[in-house]
Amino acid sequence: MSFKAPVKDMLFAMEHLAQLDQIAQIPGFEEANLETAQAVLEECARLNEEVIAPLNWEGDKNPSWWQDGEVRTTPGFAEAFRQYAQGGWQGLQHPTDFGGQGLPKTIGAACTEILNAANLSFALCPLLTDGAIEALLTAGSDKQKRLYIPPMIEGRWTGTMNLTEPQAGSDLSLVRTRAEPQPDGTYKIFGTKIFITYGEHDMAENIVHLVLARVTGAPEGVKGISLFIVPKFLVNPDGSLGARNDVRCVSIEHKLGIKASPTCVLQYGDAGGAIGYLVGEENRGLEYMFIMMNAARYAVGLQGIALSERAYQKAVQYARDRVQSRPVDGSVAGAAPIIHHPDVRRMLLTMRALTEGCRAMATVAAAAYDAAHHHPDAEVRRQNQAFYEFMVPLVKGYSTEISHEVTSLGVQVHGGMGFVEETGAAQYYRDAKILTIYEGTTAIQANDLVGRKTVRDGGATARAVAAQIRATEAALSASGSEAARAVQARLQAAREAYEQVVDFIVAQGKANPVAAYAGSVPYLMLAGNLMAGWQMARALLAAERELAAGRDAAFMRAKIATARFYADHILTRCAGWRDSIIGGHAAVAEMPLDAY
Amino acid sequence: MSFKAPVKDMLFAMEHLAQLDQIAQIPGFEEANLETAQAVLEECARLNEEVIAPLNWEGDKNPSWWQDGEVRTTPGFAEAFRQYAQGGWQGLQHPTDFGGQGLPKTIGAACTEILNAANLSFALCPLLTDGAIEALLTAGSDKQKRLYIPPMIEGRWTGTMNLTEPQAGSDLSLVRTRAEPQPDGTYKIFGTKIFITYGEHDMAENIVHLVLARVTGAPEGVKGISLFIVPKFLVNPDGSLGARNDVRCVSIEHKLGIKASPTCVLQYGDAGGAIGYLVGEENRGLEYMFIMMNAARYAVGLQGIALSERAYQKAVQYARDRVQSRPVDGSVAGAAPIIHHPDVRRMLLTMRALTEGCRAMATVAAAAYDAAHHHPDAEVRRQNQAFYEFMVPLVKGYSTEISHEVTSLGVQVHGGMGFVEETGAAQYYRDAKILTIYEGTTAIQANDLVGRKTVRDGGATARAVAAQIRATEAALSASGSEAARAVQARLQAAREAYEQVVDFIVAQGKANPVAAYAGSVPYLMLAGNLMAGWQMARALLAAERELAAGRDAAFMRAKIATARFYADHILTRCAGWRDSIIGGHAAVAEMPLDAY
CATH class of the missing domain: 2.40.110.20 (Butyryl-CoA Dehydrogenase, subunit A; domain 2)
Structure with a gap:
């Protein structure tokens, strides 16, 4: 059950999708370049792979334990937390004034993902501590900040x-x-x-x-x-x-x-x-809490990506080892590792495409956060803030819903062994179930998306994103490769479905709120699916450029194949949601309450 | 956590979809009319609701337990099994020659669903015993039958x-x-x-x-x-x-x-x-085992429907009780039971439509089994056998895959309480995960669907089913009601997608097996979705007739609303699978094995 942090994919997303070089031009982030990111991620990977990940299954077997008002955590957790704190990880994104490292969220988010992939139960303690720090930074008095924040950043509290x-x-x-x-x-x-x-x-x-x-x-x-x-x-x-x-x-x-x-x-x-x-x-407590909750919601989205990554790695490993049946194409004479079977590959690619797509989406959102908070130009800040706020319910809602699908496929790839707890695949499946619930259920995220993020500005932000997607479609057409053309067609169809839904939601939002909200979760799923697919399309373009420049051919070819898979197998879901949202709201309202 | 067997819906499916009156005309089944079915189901419901269902959560808390080669089952199980056997339930569908009741599968399947909804863990013992009886009936010698079958039917063994x-x-x-x-x-x-x-x-x-x-x-x-x-x-x-x-x-x-x-x-x-x-x-062991396995696979499909029903009932109960937030349409002044919220209703209707759709599909398949085995006309037997064999991987594969979705929504409706084990919703979610694995994973069902059930006869059976669906579309058009028109359009679109996929699978099955099998599970999902949706469309027509005749208006209106929901929210998924299967097979094959 070893875990390898997906450092390379994270750096690719930072460099080519989130334009980390532009973040590094923002005053205060001068050192946040790709070299820094790589050094931080590799150090983060080491601690998590060696110390924190091995405690994950242990925590499931020996959960925290209550007696007489005291709680004992799993053996090893306290010591691992000490190492985590001593490494300075709790303060990674927090201000240097209080002992933090002051790194941008674009880098910090990757570290959060790694930590959560290593050990979701463990990661919750730092995650909640981040939330408390954030709340005090936002609304605490100077005295409260001085008194409470440094010990939390040090990991003493x-x-x-x-x-x-x-x-x-x-x-x-x-x-x-x-x-x-x-x-x-x-x-x-x-x-x-x-x-x-x-x-x-x-x-x-x-x-x-x-x-x-x-x-x-x-x-x-x-x-x-x-x-x-x-x-x-x-x-x-x-x-x-x-x-x-x-x-x-x-x-x-x-x-x-x-x-x-x-x-x-x-x-x-x-x-x-x-x-x-x-x-x-x-x-004004709820207002402060919402600021903190937005950070926490984004982080829960990362938890979904993290569990998906972990489940994917484990499934690939099993699919390479487990020998069962002859491949349908006769490529192997006898029984072969199950990764040779088309449906196993379809499952693994579904897991991978969803995971990489959500990671790409979250990384781009993190960069928008950094620009929204630190860019010197007010108009740039405003635009990025609007984009980030639009993305939060998608990162949270979509990435966690897909973590159910991915961790379920992870069990499925293992067959009967997946149902045996000691195998470990089932733990990810069980752990993932909380992600669509805490920090606001998927329906709560979808309400936010419909009400505050779409109807309130008459769909302006939602349509501005669609315009950016059209630009990517044009770039795909210009590329002219077979893969780019295939992805372009899928992206266009999905983006058109999205625009039709945005028009519907804006029109119904006030006129017929039951109709708009009956489609809220499908709208979230469609929009999240599209945003991740859009980033995968951008990733394909970047990978083609890198490939042409002779860089890292194996990685780039795999990225292109994954982007193509996302387009053909995941973006294709969008039209169905569009049909249900626009044509299916009456069916939600029709059933009398006492007939359920 | 009380459970009510869905006897009314089962009888509706038997009467109006499976044409139980025609089964009752088959020699040997003369007494298997609707009155018998009702009496059997009500008796079955009583035992399961009162005795077996209350042991379900108990079994999860106090699982079976091994020591020194012996296994102790959950307290209460042995006594419940005694009552089950004494009631004659183990022999319900088995021949009267060996002490069974000789009832048709059309009725027996409903009892199997009730038992599994009451207590899946418990139900597995009778289910496997059924399989052993079936195998001996098929291939055992007269002496073996006489020696082993009666004690199993009596529940002594x-x-x-x-x-x-x-x-x-x-x-x-x-x-x-x-x-x-x-x-x-x-x-x-x-x-x-x-x-x-x-x-x-x-x-x-x-x-x-x-x-x-x-x-x-x-x-x-x-x-x-x-x-x-x-x-x-x-x-x-x-x-x-x-x-x-x-x-x-x-x-x-x-x-x-x-x-x-x-x-x-x-x-x-x-x-x-x-x-x-x-x-x-x-x-010849595998041959015999496959006969038995076909029966077991169908039964596992029923387990999926059973867990879905149980999860639905529990979620409805919680949604009626839990008070949280004001409805968006202002229909209630303050906080209201969450069943008032559109997304909760969408979730509950998704659960219900999937459950009723799969039940309808399984009931119709059971009737085909009865006709295939007992009808006096050889041509009728042949046609029904082909239809039944086509349906087995769909009943097994689709009903169990949807049980993941339904039990997951069941947890989701409960919010944070759903994640707490004592609530009970999580148990259904955990239990459901085995259903897509045992008795052949979904991929194995899909291989069967592609290879033996579609490619082997050049798509003849698959297309014959499409022709029957076209007849239902015509009947929907003839009905002329708004609901029927809406359902007709969705059914037609889904059926056309299915036919395109069948053509693709037949064409590729031998020419490019990797392409055909890369789409095997999506094909299974599309076909299962369509078969269940087709039966829901037939149910809508039947409900309209009953309504016009003044019978049971509340039930019939709910059935119409559920059928409409299935069409607008579930059948709409079919086109996406079609696009992935036909246009996405290259993406499955492209990634080199060492790049995963």
Whole structure:
């Protein structure tokens, strides 16, 4: 079950699709060139391949374990986390002011993918800590930043996001956790939070809980929710640890997957009130949380890509080793490794094309994030911000939905052995199932795509992307190779389907919201499929150029073949979604509720 | 987690799609009318809802357990099996000569679905016993039938199928288990069999293993494999039990799902040789096994439908109970049960349409089986046999692939709760994963569809089915209702895509087998999707007639809405597969094997 980080493919995407050289021209990112990226990724690969990946199956066999309010993580996790922190990985994308490395997201995203491919359960701890850091950078006071961020970047402390309550999941307007203002400016927090990832564990000295709660007398609904820091141990002004705060882990969940990652029920205030510190202003908590959630959503998209990569590697390995039956073309006289069989190759190529397509899409989105946040030109920032925001629900929604397909194919390639847990393929399949749920289900991403990202600007951003795709189609036509021509035809058909759907969604968004939202997830799937396919088409063009220049022929030929496969086997799904969205909304509304 | 058998939908399919009244005109089936079917299904529902379904989650929590060669099943299983056997359910479809009920498959299939929906792990024991009975009916001697079949029908003994060995899974030509002829006409069996479902357990007095092995000196490959009876306890001529045979369960697997069903490694002959009795003639074992496997494959298709039904019921229940967010159309002022949200309805309708479509397809196939085996007219038998054989890989392959989609949506509807094992939705998702693997993976079904069922007769059967679908299209046009017109257009488009693919497969089958087999699974998916959609279209026509006659308006309207949904949201997938199969085979072959 060895894992090799796909460093080469990542560097290809950074260089040829995300134009890392342009990111490296942005002030502050001068050192973020391809050489840096390569050095960082290789170092990241080493730690993850050697230390963190081998703990993945171990974590599944020996999950985190609760007793009397304490959580023990899988043996080896705490030590691996120490090495992770000491390597400076927690601070990779965070500001140098607080001890981070200040690298662009374009590079950081690749490291996040590698970490998650190595060990999804493990990776969740740094991921949530990133979220907490992000929230404090966005809305924390200077004092809060100085006090809480450096220890998190050093990996001495970790962070959590406390949103969900039993009655408040997707619908945060229903949050009931209370915050009572105290004379000293602090708050006392009372309530129950569920599904808190790494809400309690033994890998760090302290845990910084970021908690959504309602200040006494605040308005009902989403406009009355505030954000609080509630540390597990109170923090003295000099940064040393004080008393244990009144927050307790009362149980952890028994889950389908990510078993090593403790999913906690946290009880606040049972012994008089947990001490909390307001972040930013009262009643603006959801706004801050959404900033952090956008980062987390993007990262969950990377988790989907990561599991897909891991499942692909494992399936290829098995398909090379397992000998069964004679190939249909008689290319081998007797029984051959199953990779010779057309359907096994179709499965492996489906896995590979989906994985590389989503990685390409995510890498390009990361570059847009970097430009949106750091480019000196305001108009460039604005355009990139719009593009990035449009891409977030696609990176999150599409990459995670495809991780179900890819990890399922991964089990399938293994046949009966795939169903035996010790083989390890089933773990990826189980782990993947959470990805379409947490940080907003696919339907929540699709609502975001329809409402905020498409209808709100009348489809302007969505159509601007279509115009860029048309430019790629023209370049494919200009290339003239057989593969480019084949991909051009598929890309055009998919892009046209997408534009028809965008027109439909914009037209129905207000007139007939049930019609628009009945097609929201199919629209997300179509758009995600197209964006990944578009990037694969750009990758094909780049690979043709590199090939012509005599560089790395084997890699470039494989990229062209994968792009062609994506076009012929994946982009071809788009028209069906278009037909369902535009012609099928009535069928969703017709069935009376009591007839289900 | 209560389960209600979908008796009404089953009776609708039998009456209006499978024309049970015509089956009841076949000599021997005179009593198999709708009243009988209803009485049988209601009795079956009672036992399964009350006794067997409640053990399903229990079996997942407390799986079967191996120690020192013995296997303990989940508490309650043995007693439930006793009740199952005493009710006569094991013999439902078997000949009255041996103590069975002799009911047609059209009715028996519905009972099999109910049992599997109640408890898939439990149901595997009767399912494998059915397979053993079928094999002995086909190829056993009169003495073997008399000795072994009645105790299996009574549920005192159970049966197994022993095919797989570590090196021989899909490729049975690699079977190495040896059979040495003895002077007394028996054989001594030596070898290791893996993945033997209920290969050892504590629910019956004896286990009748049917074992594939190679007689000393037999030819290499599939032509040298024979079939043997190897009872756990030897059977005296009077049917009483004799000595323990030399077969031992040396371990059971730790699996992703169907955990209550023991999956055994059986070791034959470690203490001098297990005594085996040849079934039929030497070297014809695979032939006999295939007859039995066709029955088992059809039954595995039913397992897919069963899990889909169970997952659907559970998801509907949760969607009615769980309150979250205000509906987009403002139909409810505050937060509403999530069944009000368009995407939840889209998910539930996808689950329902796929489930009902596959059930309709399987029911029609069962009726063809009954006619093929029992109709007095040889030409009717021949036509029905061809149709049934064409349908088996579709019922098996498509219904199980869709069970992944449906059980995954079932988890998704539950959101975060779906990922918590105690909720129960995840169990269906885990259990479903085996269905596309055992009794021949989807690729094996697809090879069968391409090779034996399409190319061999030059596409004659496949095109005859298309002609029947055209007749349904004409009937839809004649109906003239809006729903019928909408469904007609989708059905026509899907059927045309199917015909184009059939032409392609027939043309390429010999000329370019890699091209044909690269599209084998997409062809299976397209054909299965179409067959189920065709039956849903027929169901719509029947429901319109019933509605016009004033019968059961609520049920009929829901059926029409579901059929419309199937057409608009499921049949629309067919064109994409067509494009991939016809235009995408080159992309499967292009990637060099060492580039994966």
